[in-house]
Amino acid sequence: MKKPSSKIREEIARLLDQLRAAETREAERIGRIALKAGIGEIEIEEAELQAAFEEIAGQFRGGSAAATPRKKPSGGRIGSETTSTLASGSGAGGPGEA
Incomplete structure (x- = not known):
């Protein structure tokens, strides 16, 4: 029915x-x-951060995301440099940070 x-x-x-x-x-x-x-302390564009997360997800899914890095909107490659740009101010982190 x-x-x-x-x-x-x-x-x-x-x-x-x-x-x-x-x-x-x-x-x-x-x-x-x-x-x-420590992601809350990093100054990074949202699109760049999403691309990095997608790369990480690909690694855990067994894909080859690490072998084919995505391009930044500015044309550069995304890699370890995305995690090295720390914010200089204390307001960069989100609420509830330890």
């Missing part, structure tokens, strides 16, 4: 709530780990 569209919409809404909750838990976990690693 087919489900009425109202039941399907209710199920979709419930699943979207579950997805949002799961994404929030994952973001909080990754955020805590990143802060512990």
